[in-house]
Amino acid sequence: MHVMILGGGVVGVTSAYYLAKAGHRVTVIERQPGAGLETSFANAGQVSPGYSAPWAAPGIPVKALKWLMMRHRPLVLWPRLEPRLYGWLARMLANCTQDAYARNKGRMVRLAEYSRDALRDLRTETGLAYDHREKGTLQLFRTRKQLDHVGDDTGVLDAYGVPYEVLDPAGCIAAEPALARVGGVFVGGLRLPGDETGDAHLFTQGLAALCEGLGVTFRYGVSIARLHREGDRITGVETTEGVLLRADAYVAAMGSYTPALLRPLGIALPVYPVKGYSLTLPVTDPDAAPVSTVMDETYKVAITRLGERIRVGGTAELAGFSRALREPRRETLARSVGDLFPAGGDFARASFWTGLRPMTPDGTPIVGATRIANLFTNTGHGTLGWTMACGSGRLLADLVTGRTPDIASDDLAIDRYAA
Template identity: 85%
Template sequence: MRVLILGGGGVGVTSAYYLARAGHAVTVLDRQPGAGLETSFANAGQVSPGYSAPWAAPGIPVKAMKWLMMRHRPLVLWPRLEPRLYGWLARMLANCTEEAYRRNKGRMVRLAEYSRDALRDLRAETGIAYDHREKGTLQLFRTARQLDHVGDDTGVLDAYGVAYEVLDPAGCVAAEPALARVSGTFVGGLRLPGDETGDAHLFTQRLAALCEGLGVAFRYGVTVAGLRRDGAGIAGVVTGHGEVLTADAYVAAMGSYTPALLRPLGIDLPVYPVKGYSLTLPVADPATAPVSTVMDETYKVAITRLGDRIRVGGTAELAGFSQALRGPRRATLERSLGDLFPDGGDVAGARFWTGLRPMTPDGTPIVGATACRNLYTNTGHGTLGWTMACGSGRLLADLIGGRAPEIAHQDLAGARYARAA
């Protein structure tokens, strides 16, 4: 089967790999000059199945109001005359119930655990290297109140058999020795030993090279102007140059830009761009740098070791498709790093970056078939695109190839929103 994938980020390239490995003839289109140059370029570096949870949760509306008032706030909302933003927010608030949270987290953990296993299989099959480590994630709590609410997540982790450890300050230091220098900053933590870290951009670029060895054709510098419909299916993709490209199946994996592409077809995906920021800086002293990933619960900032670099990522900014780099967001990242690993990295040599994370109101990505016979989606992964990329790609390849997927998948497709309505 000929498959055309629209989008060359981490999700699109992993989709290409699994489809090509299954024997399909695959072409990937991307407007950038190479693979993984947008949202996959400088994310937090976490492969965190255990930390997979929807933002929509009980108590979040009240917390969000408090976050908006913080100086170093993890959530930023720019007032905009944009109906889609407020419609998306309304849907997100509707998911802030105990029942919805458990349902959505269950979906996310299921896909994320599967994806982590798929990544390990891929690594064993190919020998791909991307500054990865298998040393877990430590969610660090600065207050007793944060620690008291750890049970909100461990119940779902128990249900899916995800290993975890609730740690006192000494246990946190045992996991991340550099924290001994700031031991008065935190009261405990939740460690997820099955989580991994790695450079998503490096992974995507190297996997794209492996895909080319499997016969995948990458066409860079090509914009997608629209989809041409023919009856119940898609007849072709119109490029920015007016060229029409055809295939037997089409995969929309354009992140935050996917909804605009599909809307003319009558497919309305509730995906909104949630802007995130990161700093990438050289390790100044390995003894004072993180071993793996530390998630600062107060500021919602992840601090990750990537080889001889530290990646500091966080912030959820609702600002449409703006990619302006804003100084206050950098200050928040520097504050978290300075509190926890003050001597770990060379902040003066940091690279400041921003990207648009495609977020659904229930946190779960949209992976699967659409109302168009030969059109599939692989989008809406939010902050967990790197965590869920391999599992989403493998699942999608099974669906397109007519094989029974290895995990339950019906509730991952976009049709769930029509059912909810």
């Protein structure tokens, strides 16, 4: 079978890899000149199944109002005359119940744990190097109130057998020794020892090269204009150059741009771009830098060690498809890493970046079949595209091939929104 992947980010490339391993002929269409150059390029670097949780949670509406008032706020909402934004926000608010949170987090942890295992298998099989570390994630609490609410998440972790440790300040320092230099900033933490870190861009580029060795064709610099449909099947992909590309099956993996591609087909994907930012600092003192990933719970910022760099990622900005780099967002990232690892990196040489995360209102990606027989989706991973990429790609390949997946997947496809 010839399968065409629409999108060459980490999710599209992992989908291509597993489909090629399943024996299919695969073509990847990507508008950029290479793989992993958009949202996969400079994300926070976490592979964090233990930290997988929907943003829609009980108490979030009240917290969001407080965040919007903070100087270094983790949430930014630009008022816009955009019905899609407010419809998406309404659906997200509808998921801010205890039952919905437990259901959605369960789905996310299931896929993320499977994905972490798939990534380990892939790494063992291929020897792919991408500055990865297997030293866990430390969610750091600056206030006693944050620490007292740690049980809100550990219940689901218990249900899925995800290991964790609730730590006092001494335990946090044992996990991340550089924190000994900033005593008094934090009161405790939640450590997830099964989490990993790694550079998603390096991974995606390396895996794309391996895919080419498996016979995958990459067509870079090709923009998609529309999908052609006859009856219940897609019959081709029209490019902006007017060329019609044909395959037997199609996988829409274009992140935040997927809804616009599928909307003319009558498929309404509830995916909205949530803008994130990152700083990348060269390490100046390894002993003063993080060992792995530290999640600053107050600012919702992830600080990750990637080889000889520190990657600082965070902020949820609802600003449509704007790619403007806004200085206040940089200040928030710098404030977080400056508080916790002030001597670890060279702030004067930091690079500033932004990307658009494709977010669903329930936090769970949309992976699986659509009502069009030969069209599948693999999108909507939000902040967890890197965490869930290998599991989503492997699952998608099973579904396209007609094999029974290793994990339950009926509640991951687009039809879960029909109810």
